[in-house]
Amino acid sequence: MSLKFKLIGYPIKHSLSPWIQTTFLERSGIKGSYTLHEIANEGIFEEEINKLKAAEVNGFNITVPYKETIIPYLDRLDVTAERVGAVNTVALEGNNWVGYNTDGVGYVQALRDKFPDMDGNKDVPILILGAGGAARGIFHGLVLAGFKNLTLANRTRSKCENIINGADASIITLAEAEKNIAAFDVIIQTSSVGMNEAEQIIDLSNLRQGAIVSDIVYQPLVTQFLKQAEEKGGRIHYGHTMLLYQAQKAFEIWTNKNVNVEGMDEEMIEKIK
Ligand code: ATR
Secondary structure: OOEEEEEEEOOOOOOOHHHHHHHHHHHOOOOEEEEEEEOOOHHHHHHHHHHHHHOOOOEEEEOOOOOOOOHHHOOEEOHHHHHHOOOOEEEEEOOEEEEEOOHHHHHHHHHHHHOHHHHHOOOOOEEEEOOOHHHHHHHHHHHHOOOOOEEEEOOOHHHHHHHHOOOOOEEEOHHHHHHOHHHOOEEEEOOOHHHOOOOOOOOOOOOOOOOEEEEOOOOOOOOHHHHHHHHOOOEEEOOOHHHHHHHHHHHHHHHOOOOOOOOHHHHHHHHHO
């Protein structure tokens, strides 16, 4: 039997997901395909989803701009999708379409794999900068992984409150984050600010030596934020791993196989350049 997986979204022509998932299929010796299914506008979404269901796919990824649009078409949401309020992975389980969100959970896994010392103490102080969709996924990924000492900082405070949604976490301003940066062992930059090469969300002059500093922006791969973090003795982590690890989690949901991603991180960097 050959398995069939798809990526839905628009635009997706340049997505690295087909390369990632095809590599996973090869590495795990599973026969199957992973192909693009572009949906150019919301007006034809329902029709296209019905086509997909009729095509007997085993699962699909769903990306911008349909991560929320898909929810009413699913039978059930897993806890990750429910907490984040968005879906990036759908699996056919029996006759049910089940929605998951592996973005944040995947990114947290990438960090834990690279910095195993992070897992030694669930009270490690972690700061999330920014409060958009990516921050929401990462925040709940951290909560689900058992991390207990979480702080959010964003230009607009109400968005932090919205993400936390009753969970136990602190909210500070960006100015406070900058002033007290030495209080954090892990700092995760999730805003779009680093996409403009000259800009940086906060200054890291007071960074603690050895702090883990991650930036989810991966174009450019080395943001101004990460450059300064490295100069200040931080241990830096690039954002492209979110794409790789969300894919690994999706593949595991679909196939029950925990595929080894070794070497793919470096290969991706070459492809992104
Ligand atoms: P995504 O869903 O991809 O994570 P988003 O929802 O567009 O992205 O969120 C972008 C984040 O970048 C937000 O936290 C935004 O801050 P606000 O909530 O205050 O809008 C943050 N951001 C964007 N430009 C910024 C800037 N110039 N300074 C500070 N934060 C900025």
